[in-house]
Amino acid sequence: MKKNADDIVQWLQNYVREAGVNGLMVGVSGGLDSAVVAYLIQRAFPSHSLGVLLPLNSNPEDMAHGKKVIESSGIQELTIDLTETHDTMYSTISGQLKQNSAFEQENDQLAGANLRARLRMSTLYTIAAHYNYLVVGTDNAAEWYIGYFTKYGDGGVDILPLVEFTKQEVREMGDYLGVPDEILAKKPSAGLWEGQTDEAEIGTSYDKIDAYLNGEEIPDKDKEIIERAHRRTEHKRQPAKQFHRKDH
């Protein structure tokens, strides 16, 4: 992993120079992927890298892990609590939908959760404009392949350094970089609602998705889940669908 980490650091430095910006930033959740990105961007830009903690009805343990990542990586810190902003915005929207009889209870949890991810994205870009930094995404190969991210939420970023690394490889890179053990050992969670774990929501495990991406055989039922998720989320990996004029 040393070679991969060195290559990413160099790629980050080159891209920042090419883009003509001052540095890099990432939302730090207390999970593994953002921890690895925080360590990498700190290596690339020791005095121009920023980790942003964005608590939003978040599990206090996750935020404690996020703080630990900030301290142990040495990245600069900013904390912005979006809980009230989210609650005001979501209740305003859902109140109006209820008046129009357009509120669907079964879509409530996911719609509120995706708003969390999109509020984080808006916050990161507002900060990025002030620092003249790029927003670094944390998607790994498994999440990217199955589209396990919110379109224009945590998927709304400028660059993706980990997108060709499986979840296991991200863990190995984290181990090499010195990410604290309790974060390396944590169950992946989007933290979008209480008790959420990625694997329970996706219906298969990262080990199986990693194995599938490595060309290994996995059970048919897991393969179907992965391939269906990949097909259904193709739109998230592409620019917005465009109409092409027939007279051009």
Ligand SMILES: Nc1ncnc2c1ncn2[C@@H]1O[C@H](COP(=O)(O)OP(=O)(O)OC[C@H]2O[C@@H]([n+]3cccc(C(=O)O)c3)[C@H](O)[C@@H]2O)[C@@H](O)[C@H]1O
């Ligand atoms: N064919 C198509 N062509 C163009 N656009 C299409 C489309 N189908 C849906 N859409 C649009 O896409 C929207 C649905 O996509 P989206 O809004 O992303 O929503 P959706 O994929 O339903 O939900 C996001 C998923 O990602 C998970 N997530 C989110 C955030 C963080 C993490 C994490 O791991 O930390 C995980 C979350 O738990 C959930 O399972 C629709 O509302 C519609 O606007």
Ligand SMILES: Nc1ncnc2c1ncn2[C@@H]1O[C@H](COP(=O)(O)OP(=O)(O)OP(=O)(O)O)[C@@H](O)[C@H]1O
């Ligand atoms: N509370 C938060 N504060 C700041 N950023 C957040 C927060 N929650 C989510 N994010 C951002 O959204 C990204 C997507 O979350 P995701 O859960 O996939 O990654 P992770 O938490 O870093 O790792 P893991 O998948 O192991 O939980 C995070 O990496 C982070 O950049």
Ligand SMILES: [Mg+2]
């Ligand atoms: Mg997480």
